[in-house]
Amino acid sequence: MTVRIQTADFDAGAEIAALRAGNPKIGAVASFVGLVRDVNEGERVSQMTLEHYPGMTEKAIEEIVAEARTRWDICDALVVHRVGALKPGDQIVLVAVAGAHRGDAFAACQFVMDYLKTRAPFWKKEHTGEGARWVEARASDEIAAGRWRSKG
Amino acid sequence: MTVRIQTADFDAGAEIAALRAGNPKIGAVASFVGLVRDVNEGERVSQMTLEHYPGMTEKAIEEIVAEARTRWDICDALVVHRVGALKPGDQIVLVAVAGAHRGDAFAACQFVMDYLKTRAPFWKKEHTGEGARWVEARASDEIAAGRWRSKG
Amino acid sequence: MVTVLYFARLREALGTGREQIELPPGVRDLDALRALLASRGGAWARELAPASTVRGAVNEAMARGDTRVADGDEVAFFPPVTGG
């Protein structure tokens, strides 16, 4: 399992290649890239700043991935999350899950993203024409994470 | 929408980057890479040959992606599928779906993979120590595709 | 004339990937064409038997037994697909 918090951008293809390298049992890699959008809740976003809680962030994500491993048969997982100043179109997060079969890889990848959205200590601040504002937590993210409590 | 059938390998990171380039409405890219495993049903696989039905393959995949677009709110989708001779560890297929939000991108990506497995005219021949054999269709793939009939 | 294509295991078992055949009167759908080919006997009878898992396409679209087949069409027979 790899968890990295960094200001630098990442190369999703190289990360996926490294994740599966040397394990010929892997038949499936499901992945997700989250990106900065130029509009949020109707307002144009020119920049975003991501703050996090160093130390706790890594632990929280490791626990999420460990939980995914108890639920699905997966070989390995990777989470890269950026912090600091980002612009529209920039990559924010990469979650990649490798497994023998696609069903487990897809489910675990989506689970990690849903839990990361509600359990990992990151906070987004958007800079718009109106000034800067902290992004409010979305009820839809709690609902997405809650779905997994009755499943799998 | 892009559908490509090719013998050459692909760079998942570059493909994902091209898919989302120039559209700042995209906040989520869900993707899947399928790989050749070195063992299938207990037998060691040394090589694989992928045959397809040129012309129909592209049409079938385009229809699958069009169906996904009617079901989920997505911005764009890409399918790259290799044919010809492949070895364990080689990439077989890439499905990437870009959307504003992750729920739709994940669902559409998994739907396209499940339908591709049961509707697109590709056939795998595995070369093992016992000789070559055509891979049999798996009931689990029909079940995975069937799930979407009662959903979404 | 219709063009008939065979793929994968079927292509190997029948020893051909493509042929052109004249549709006899009365052969107007995929099931009828399949029965005509099966009547050749041997591998044809075995591979294209009604109980086999063979699939068919007409003009590059998945087809059913009652899908119409007419002069100029491209028909294909193949095993269940296994890509991805």
Add this chain to the structure above:
Amino acid sequence: MVTVLYFARLREALGTGREQIELPPGVRDLDALRALLASRGGAWARELAPASTVRGAVNEAMARGDTRVADGDEVAFFPPVTGG
């Protein structure tokens, strides 16, 4: 002494990201520490009110109101998370 950290909107509203405080007798869980800090009034009272959506962690793990807090712990308060 416990170390108390504040993040994001809370850090800005309170004007500090980190402080060290001596736990008075009787302050033994997260709710009690939060009430102690809220008793400072002003932004502290507003941001750490029982009705606010503030979340807490003890020693880098998500905590509840009744999670024990003791000398040497690292406590954090922050808004609901919005990463990913």
